[in-house]
Amino acid sequence: MNSVFSNKTAISIFVLPTLLIFCGIVLVPIFISSYYSLLDWNGVGKGAFIGFRNYVEMFTDTRALHAMKNSLLFAAASVFIQLPISLVLALVLASAVKGEGFYRTVYFIPVLISTVVIAQLWSKIYNADYGLLNTLLKDIGLSGWVQDWLGQKKTALIASFIPTLWQYIGYHMLLMYAGAKSVSQDIFEAAKIDGASRVRTAIAITIPLMRPILKVCLVFSVIGAFKVFDLVYVLTGGGPLFATEVPSTLMYTTIFDTYRYGYGSALSVFIILECLVFTVVINTFFKTE
Amino acid sequence: MKALLKRSMVVVLALGLTGSLAACSSPSEGETQAGGSGTIKLKLWDQSVGNTDPSSKLLPEIIEKWNADHPNIQVERTGTTGEQYKTKIKTALAANEAPDVFYGMGGGSFMQPYIKSDNVLDITSYVTDDIKAKMAPGMLEGITTNGKIYSLPVYTHIASLYVNTELFQKAGAKIPTTYQELLDAVSKLKEAGITPALIGEKDRWPGMYWYDLIAMRQAGNDAVVEAFKDPSKWNTPDFVAAAAKMQELAKAGAFNSSMFSMSYDEMLGAFNAGNGAMMVQANWVNGGIEDESSAVKGKVQVVPFPIFEDGKGKSTEIFGGGQDGFYVSSSTKYPKEAVEFLTYLSMELGTKGFQAGAGLPSWNTDGIDTSGLSELDQAAAEIMKTGNSFITWWDNILPAESADAHKNLIATLLSGDMSPEEFCKQMAQLKPTELDL
Numbered sequence: 211m212n213s214v215f216s217n218k219t220a221i222s223i224f225v226l227p228t229l230l231i232f233c234g235i236v237l238v239p240i241f242i243s244s245y246y247s248l249l250d251w252n253g254v255g256k257g258a259f260i261g262f263r264n265y266v267e268m269f270t271d272t273r274a275l276h277a278m279k280n281s282l283l284f285a286a287a288s289v290f291i292q293l294p295i296s297l298v299l300a301l302v303l304a305s306a307v308k309g310e311g312f313y314r315t316v317y318f319i320p321v322l323i324s325t326v327v328i329a330q331l332w333s334k335i336y337n338a339d340y341g342l343l344n345t346l347l348k349d350i351g352l353s354g355w356v357q358d359w360l361g362q363k364k365t366a367l368i369a370s371f372i373p374t375l376w377q378y379i380g381y382h383m384l385l386m387y388a389g390a391k392s393v394s395q396d397i398f399e400a401a402k403i404d405g406a407s408r409v410r411t412a413i414a415i416t417i418p419l420m421r422p423i424l425k426v427c428l429v430f431s432v433i434g435a436f437k438v439f440d441l442v443y444v445l446t447g448g449g450p451l452f453a454t455e456v457p458s459t460l461m462y463t464t465i466f467d468t469y470r471y472g473y474g475s476a477l478s479v480f481i482i483l484e485c486l487v488f489t490v491v492i493n494t495f496f497k498t499e
Numbered sequence: 500m501k502a503l504l505k506r507s508m509v510v511v512l513a514l515g516l517t518g519s520l521a522a523c524s525s526p527s528e529g530e531t532q533a534g535g536s537g538t539i540k541l542k543l544w545d546q547s548v549g550n551t552d553p554s555s556k557l558l559p560e561i562i563e564k565w566n567a568d569h570p571n572i573q574v575e576r577t578g579t580t581g582e583q584y585k586t587k588i589k590t591a592l593a594a595n596e597a598p599d600v601f602y603g604m605g606g607g608s609f610m611q612p613y614i615k616s617d618n619v620l621d622i623t624s625y626v627t628d629d630i631k632a633k634m635a636p637g638m639l640e641g642i643t644t645n646g647k648i649y650s651l652p653v654y655t656h657i658a659s660l661y662v663n664t665e666l667f668q669k670a671g672a673k674i675p676t677t678y679q680e681l682l683d684a685v686s687k688l689k690e691a692g693i694t695p696a697l698i699g700e701k702d703r704w705p706g707m708y709w710y711d712l713i714a715m716r717q718a719g720n721d722a723v724v725e726a727f728k729d730p731s732k733w734n735t736p737d738f739v740a741a742a743a744k745m746q747e748l749a750k751a752g753a754f755n756s757s758m759f760s761m762s763y764d765e766m767l768g769a770f771n772a773g774n775g776a777m778m779v780q781a782n783w784v785n786g787g788i789e790d791e792s793s794a795v796k797g798k799v800q801v802v803p804f805p806i807f808e809d810g811k812g813k814s815t816e817i818f819g820g821g822q823d824g825f826y827v828s829s830s831t832k833y834p835k836e837a838v839e840f841l842t843y844l845s846m847e848l849g850t851k852g853f854q855a856g857a858g859l860p861s862w863n864t865d866g867i868d869t870s871g872l873s874e875l876d877q878a879a880a881e882i883m884k885t886g887n888s889f890i891t892w893w894d895n896i897l898p899a900e901s902a903d904a905h906k907n908l909i910a911t912l913l914s915g916d917m918s919p920e921e922f923c924k925q926m927a928q929l930k931p932t933e934l935d936l
Contacts (some may be wrong), residue, residue, distance in 0.1 A: 254593045255616035338757035339774070360761030361701075363914075449701055450759035451910055466586060468900040469612060 240482060246475035253471045264476035270479035274289065274477070277448075277455040285488075292375045293382060293431055297424075300386035301412050314387065317380040325377070329444035333375040336360045336445075360446050363453040370445045370454045374438055375398055382427045389423030390416050425496045432492065435486045457481050514672035539833050541840055542598035543576045544591075545825075546584035553786065553855035554848065561847045565840065572836050574600075585609075592618045597828035598839045600844070601649055606904055607895025610826065611933050614649055620827040623648045625838040633846065637889060638861045641822045644935055650824040651845035654858030656781040657819030657883050658708050660805070661788070665798040666693050666776040674800065678716075678744065678807045685753045688776050696748075697775035699766030700758040700913060703893060703906040708779045710909045711747050712804045712818050712892045713895055716740035719811035720888040723936045733926035737811065742912055744807075749913050759914070771795055779804065781819055782879040786856055789873045801878045803885075817883065821891030822861070859883050896936070901929035 214220050247264055251257025261447045267276045301316060303310055319327065337344045340360035347355045359369040393416055417424075439458035442448065448455035448463065457477055465474035544560070547554035560573050574684050577598070579587050585604060603610045613619050626648050638652045662674050662797045667684070672693035675681035688695040699705045717725055718737035726732040746896055748754070755761065755775060770778045771793040778784075788799050803814040824845055828872075829836045836861065846862055853860040854875045856868065869877065894902035908925050911917040 252612050253589065254612050254618060335759075336758060336760070339769070358757045358760050361757050366760075446760070447701060449703075449910070451907075451914055451916065463903070466589070468903045470900065 211319050218470070225226055240479075241422055242281075243475045243478050243482075247473075248481045249472040251471045252469040253465070257472060260472070264473045267473065267478075268476055268480060273452055273455065274460060276452060277460045278455050278480075279457045280367060280454065281436050281438070281484075283367070283372075284438060285432045287371050287375060288378075288431040288435045289428065292379055293427060296379050296382035296427070297386055297417075299379070299383045300390055301416060303383070303387050304390035304416070305408060305412075317383050319380065320377045321381045321384075322454075323377075325440040326444050327486070328373055329441045331362065333445055334370055341443075361450055363450060366446055366453045368448055370442050373445070374435075374441050378431070378434065382431060385423055385427055386420060389420040393419045421496065425492065429489050429492050436481060436484050436488070457484075509567070509696055530765055537571055539544050539572045539836050541572060541574045541600060541831075541833065541837055543574050543825075544584070544588060544598045544601040544843075544927075545576065545578050545842075546581050546602055546604070548578040548580050549786055553857040554852055557848060557851050557855060557857070561844060561851070565843060572762065572833075572840065574840060582922060583613075590612055592828075595830055597830060599831040599833065600825055600841055603824060603826045607891065607934060608897060608899050609822065609895065610934075611898070614644065618830045619649050619902070620831065620834055621647050621649060622651075622827060622838070622841070623840050625835070625842075626651070630842060633863050635822065635863060637736055637862050638822065641820070641891075642824070648762060650826050650925070651841060652822045652861035653824045653845050653849045654852050655820050655823060655861050655883075656783055656858050657886070657889075658712065658779060659801045659803055659879065659882055661770070661778045661780055661784065662800050662802060663770070663773060663776045663798055664796070664800055666773065669693065672776075674802060676802075677805050678810070681805045681878065682748075682751060682778075684752050685748065687722040688739070689752050694755045694775040695753045695771050696755070696777035697761070697766045698754045698758040698777075698913075699763040700754075701761055701763045702763040703910055704892075705763055705766060705780070706758070706909050706913050707894060707906050708781075708892075709748075710912070711781060713745050714738055714741040714878045715816055715818055715890060716804060716807045716812035717810045719813075720816040720890055722811065723890055727932040727936055731927050732900075733929065734923040738926065739919050739923045740809070742922045745909075745912060746915065749915065754913070756798075759910075773798075782859060782876065785873060785875040785879065789856075789875060797874075799875065801875050803882055811897075815885050816888045816890075817886035817906045818887030819891060820886065821895060822885070823858070827875070888934075896934060897931050898930045898933055904929060 224266070234334045248259060248261060249257030250260045250263075266275060303314055331370070336359040338361060339346060343359065343361070344356045347353065357365065361363050397415055397419075398411065401415055406414070438456055439460060439462070442454055442456055443459050443462065447452045447458040461477040461481070464470045464477065521544045545554075545558060547558050549555055558578070560577065562576050566573050584602070588597065588604070589599055591601075595618065597618065610619065623646075630651075634652065638655075642648055642650050642652060660675075664674070666688065667674060668682075670688045670693055672684040672687040672691075673680060685695040698709065714737075717740050718726075718735075722732070722735075723739060726735075727736070732738075732805050755769070761769070767780075767784060767787055768779065768826075769775055770784075771787055771790075773794045782801070787793060789796055804813065804818070806814050806931060825841055827834065827841055849860060849862045850864065850867060852858055853864060854869065854871055856871075856873055859880055860867075869880075872880070890896070896902075897905055905926070908917070908922055912919070912922045
């Protein structure tokens with residue numbers, strides 16, 4: 211076995227199929243999109259080369275800037291709300307509570323359900339006329355709070371963040387849980403002998419030792435926020451009046467509703483670069499510390 | 500036992516593999532057949548798959564009859580649901596892989612880019628005088644672009660005001676025929692605790708129907724056609740007045756407070772459950788209203804949109820009447836046969852669809868039994884007969900980008916974030932239509 215893995219030709223033969231598929235469905239389209247983003251093109255026929263004008267428009271158009279701002283807000287919400295909740299759940303579960311397996315499964319269920327199903331579910335919860343949320347508020351005497359959650363500019367953004375944050379809590383929890391479980395029991399025993407409390411053990415031992423997995427979670431969470439599309443698209447379609455628009459929904463509307471393939475491709479290139487830059491930044495941040 | 504399981508797994512896998520192999524090779528088989536035995540295979544793509552859509556029942560029947568009558572020209576149909584169909588056909592057209600015959604999603608600005616780039620077959624020479632004579636008045640003009648014909652009409656739709664008579668009676672309101680009566684009805688319905696009108700503005704086009712009709716009543720169809728050609732005319736007093744009326748209705752509480760989170764489907768659901776008294780929609784909603792599951796079956800009337808005391812539009816000027824038909828791909832190997840099938844399909848589906856309540860006829864219906872039609876369908880057909888001027892859905896007339904902007908502007912107007920003057924200034928920035936009007 212070892213001789214096979216040290217053989218360079220064998221390695222290249224094994225790697226080649228995946229590399230080809232990866233190039234074909236990821237790398238090549240990215241380069242093609244980058245080229246399209248320099249065109250003024252309606253999707254059929256010939257496009258006119260216009261240089262970086264699509265990018266200039268993107269960074270001067272209030273609608274696009276608003277969408278970028280929303281995705282940054284969403285990334286911040288993921289990092290500062292979603293990940294801490296996942297971390298606490300993971301640490302609690304990893305500290306051998308009763309029914310560990312049961313809770314682990316329950317928290318993970320939303321990850322397994324299709325996002326479109328989740329979006330439909332939440333749009334029924336938020337429904338202004340018969341939604342669960344408004345009915346509940348009425349029943350507990352808070353009729354004044356009853357409102358059209360997804361139909362108002364001031365509440366729609368938060369209302370569309372919550373389902374995604376909720377959905378992926380289980381995902382990050384499972385990653386962190388695995389990280390916490392892989393910490394050697396000897397260390398915990400030593401801490402116990404020294405009289406460290408559970409909270410202290412978590413802060414001083416478990417979390418620092420989970421750094422690699424925390425980095426992975428952070429990267430996934432931020433990139434996931436930048437790429438979010440399906441949930442927002444089904445819940446609000448970017449509305450009302452662009453209040454919940456994110457770069458990916460704007461890209462979809464530009465390409466499929468207004469036939470501006472060039473501008474839409476520029477947006478997609480922006481999303482790719484945004485994800486790339488933040489991945490590098492997060493990695494260097496974790497290295498230097 | 501384990502060995503048996505393993506062996507049966509192998510058999511299943513092998514079967515699966517051969518199955519997928521067969522699936523891969525079938526298209527090429529079809530092609531060789533076409534060359535060898537003289538059988539022609541035509542592919543048809545459509546979007547009629549919904550349960551309540553009468554076309555989804557009619558299409559397979561029509562194709563089965565065609566295939567039985569034409570053993571040498573066999574049609575294979577693929578149905579895909581609405582929004583997905585749009586994406587699918589756009590992608591196929593752009594890749595030059597469109598099926599021989601396909602549904603064109605209301606034509607207009609949807610098909611315009613593909614007509615321009617020659618992805619669609621020019622069928623002018625195939626449309627004989629005989630075929631032209633069978634069309635209903637006004638339809639031939641509608642399908643002609645720059646003197647060329649690319650599609651045949653199937654059936655058509657017109658938008659009118661749907662009123663729930665039970666709720667109107669409850670509120671003591673009168674079915675409106677003028678703008679003032681509309682405002683009166685709104686305040687009476689509101690007093691009675693009834694939502695006066697429903698808009699599914701999450702999808703943006705239901706609100707557009709309101710504004711477009713108001714603008715047509717205020718300025719008249721001729722002025723609207725002028726403005727389509729010269730957008731600077733959107734910024735004239737008549738259109739400002741129309742926008743002001745739209746906002747007046749919104750501020751008077753005419754529309755449901757949840758309109759921005761309500762989709763088109765939810766709007767229909769709410770109307771059919773009796774949760775709103777009025778709705779501006781086209782006759783494709785008739786089937787759902789008259790369905791057994793509907794709470795408002797038999798309680799709904801369809802009437803022409805109210806006329807305005809100070810408006811130039813008449814009730815005979817109708818919103819709708821567009822061509823909603825099938826096209827032939829320019830990459831088809833059998834243009835003659837494809838057009839032959841297109842003609843058969845358009846006529847059969849047009850007449851049978853009308854009888855089944857799928858739409859209003861665009862072919863001559865003299866001597867056709869309409870007794871099976873619901874009251875709503877007959878009333879809509881009556882309104883259509885009174886029409887002497889038709890303007891189809893504005894988002895089909897405007898170029899795609901302007902259509903999108905138009906719908907967004909109306910949503911902003913409805914929300915009260917934009918003044919009627921600013922709305923018209925922005926409308927004047929739209930691009931002129933690329934169609935002949």
